[in-house]
Amino acid sequence: MNSRAADRTKMLLAAFALAVLFVFFVLAVPDSAGRILFSKWGRFVSMILVLFGFLLRVYWRALSSLAFWSLLIGFMALHTVAIGYFYYAGGGIPFVLVGIFGGAEIVAFAVLVYWILGIEPRLRHKKKNGSLGAPGERL
DSSP states (O other), X not given: OXXXXXXXXXXXXXXXHHHXXXXXXXXXXOHHHHHHHTSHHHHHHHHHHHHHHHHHHHTGGGTTOHHHHHHHHXXXXXXXXXXXXXXXXXXXXXXXXHHHHXXXXXXXXXXXXXXXXXXXXXXXXXXXXXXXXXXXXXX
């Protein structure tokens, strides 16, 4: 089995395991806990965690910079206050708008970090020889 087939097999196994966990979670979570997790505040916290995790992933090499951390904390505080108002004042933000706002926030943060620190986001990691590699190739 070549490495590409092994990667696909691992991906399929991971997707199957995730689907099984999701079904177990939906069936096993009591109604009271489900109301908390799927409430507007549960959606708000999950949106913040996904945004924060993605920004940490694409700026992994900048984590040692104090200036980066100050920008990230300030940006996340602004996000929490601005978006949190919609969750506090009403029922939250519709799911479609979450994707639009999330994408716009990621672009705004990338522009801010590049403008102030000159650091670009890394969506794909480069190999040692400087190439990005072929699609599907392990990096």
